[in-house]
Amino acid sequence: MILFVFSSAVGFQRNRTCHNLKSWRSHGTFVACSCADLSFRDKIYVCKMASNVHWSMNDVHQKVLIRKRLELARNLCLEELLQYLVQENIVTDRMVEKVLYQPTAFSRNVAFLSILPKRGPNAYDAFKKALRETLQSHLADMLCEAEVQIHRARTVGKHVSLKSAIDITSTDTHGLDLEDGNSSLYVQSTTVDFFKTTRQCAYKMTSKPRGLALLINISVFDARANLEKREGSEIDQNNLSKLLHQLHFDITVLENCSAVEMIDQLQCFARNLKHSQLDCCFVAILSHGTQNSVYGSDGGKVDLNLIFQMFDNDSCPLLQNKPKIFIVQACRDIEEDVSDGPPISADNGSTERYQDLGQSLDDIGGKRLPTLSDMIIGHASLPGCSALRNTRHGSWYIQAFVKLMANHAKDKEITEILTLVNNFVRNKIPSSKAKYSSARGMPEFVSTLCKKLYFYPGVVDKQVVQ
Template sequence: MKETTKRMLGACGMLERDKNMLRKRSVSLCKEMVVDELLIQMLQADGILTDSMAESILAETTSQKRNWRLLSLLPKRGPQAFSSFCTALRETEQEHLCAMLTEHRERCVDSPLPLPMQDTAKPKRARMQESLEMCLDADSPGISAVLPCSHDFYLSHYQQSYRMVSSPRGLALVISNVTFDPPAPTGLPNDLDRRVGGEVDEEVLRKVFTELDYTVTLHRNLSAQGMRACIEQFTRRPDHRMVDSCVVCLLSHGVEGAVYGSDGQLLELDWVFQSFDNAHCPQLQNKPKIFFVQACRGEEMDCGVDQTDGNERTESPGCEERDAARERESREREERQRERMKLPQRSDMICGFATLKGTAAMRNTKRGSWYIQELNAALRQRAKDTHLADILVQVNGRIKEREGYAPGTSYHRCKEMSEFTSSLCKNLFLFPKYCPQE
């Protein structure tokens, strides 16, 4: 039945007037549209795109190629394709593109197709929720389950890598601040808005690290003092002795070097890292400590610059890594002057930041943040055979391709860039779903 429906859909193309409008607006759509997993899954839910079509679109290496690929398929996908496409644009917060495409329909009173306007808003909203659940479902066609590491890959890499075979692999802590107290009369420095899409990010992280065989603990909307107490309690857990790593994810508003609690007070990131160092958390000595921070690190917006010549640069920013390496070398020189068996106080850490120093993250949407979306996809596809630092380089590259919205600017004209710091001493492969053979 499903195959019959697909054949019928392919045989009956889009209405000529809708084809013409897509053709007329194709240049603007190619430049400004964001084709991501949620938009594609909404079109799949409507039966407009098949699984193989969705995969071919998302496999394209640049945003413009993804846009052109989708626009070339839509005219062949039946008379409902245009209406479903407009609804998907509106539900993914690209209303200006939807309005641009539907101008001609507002003048056609006898249109045989339902207009993607207010009368269809409620059922489409319900379907969007289903699509969101699909995004979070590892078994859905858009987001695959974490791919397993092979026995051969493990045997060829484990000797140069951190031990990573315990089950669970480690403990993971996710602290997600979505809502914030209003400013007191005496005044907090900022009136912190609700982090739209924060619930999506926290659920994405919970699911992917559970699949990576971590025991995940999630805490929501903690004050700065509550975050501090939660982290202190987490570092004291005796389970750390029996596992091979740990993960800490902090999702909140932030400034350079700190994140906000739900009460508008700041928690210093340096204190967080110190809490897990070799002196304060001996249970994790010589084990990798993995941190992810989804928060602003300043207020500047990166509006980008025009590329003037040459091929697009693809190297990782790396400045944070070089700084970390210099700091590590300095510490190691000092340590060599002391007793040989001592460890540097802070080592075996890697931290992924959603933004560069001093810059603000793009506004979150109801489908979550760019950084967590890209991190989730990269971990699922590449953790089976890729060093974690290389995965974060790939995430940097995907974020660099995107363009977004910032208040006071034109749509899709601001840039974002993620980065990471590292004091790892070995290769860090997660070896997902690998169980050591007896």
């Protein structure tokens, strides 16, 4: 006796001897019958029906693949991924040949995406694992986010009552803007064609990881510092971490350190030997500040020029000719220091050397390089102005930076993106209920980059075609 199982258990009244299988087909019935009862054609049909039941992909997973089909078709790198799926018995060698026979990368990806939903309930999870194993984790993260959105749409009502909406927006009485935030953050991938057409005029940005990143977040201060807690700064930290992870950076986070500890950690970071093997460096500092310095948790001030000098061509030869990115989320008010903590300066107690950094030159390998070449520095505010922060969603500047980087890192270089950030923050209007309802923001950036700086998300050395 062989059991053949169809789609769903709908009752039937026919004799178990299979004289007319077509009538059972129309009912979608669970059927058990003897192999001898079936014609050869019906045996084939029953086997197909049984196969479909066992190999059907979860409907949510199918919807995710449909929703993200174009993005996947544009950005998948299939060679290693297909071999992983063969290893996991998801696809066969014959299927791989059929896919790779297609003339273009896009058509190969489309052919693969047409096959994948038919490869059983385990195919989707295997596909996501294959993406991570083949250095395409940004695509796996995209699929996970789409899953969350679909599940959320199923479980949450489509309409929110007016009362509920009012209750939500009235809970944060100190936020500057209650209508923004980063509920999802997904970095779109660069296309191979864009990479090939721009890489000659751009910095090399294909190492895995791209570079080392240091995030310094000072949100809680000692009582003697007389500085308020920076509520919402943890949101900035989390969003920056998500962004940098998807841009292939190796991230270190330093929280609530004193001014001396900040300098020590920055020096150790600048001297890390791994810089020599990587393509870029990223430093973000989130704290209170004045025009030319940022505060440690003890109220001590760290001169920003001192920080930049740690990474110049003289002090950090490991990063010569490589882009160095600094993002400073801090006020730049020209006010008397409200802290009783000691200011922090260079080891020799002097900051005179930083008064004209742009003209300082050093002999390096027979060539003369400007000391601060290949740097770009983004400030959350203009000199003499405050940087605005939402206690619920994070600072205006970091919100804009991570959103616009996620959307445009695939095909815009960093000065274009920071210009968009400037415009975004300048035009941002706070809620009428906000504490500083008349406040406006205006960031700025300073660049000594010598080439275009594209991040090429999704592109790594092993995928580069010479």
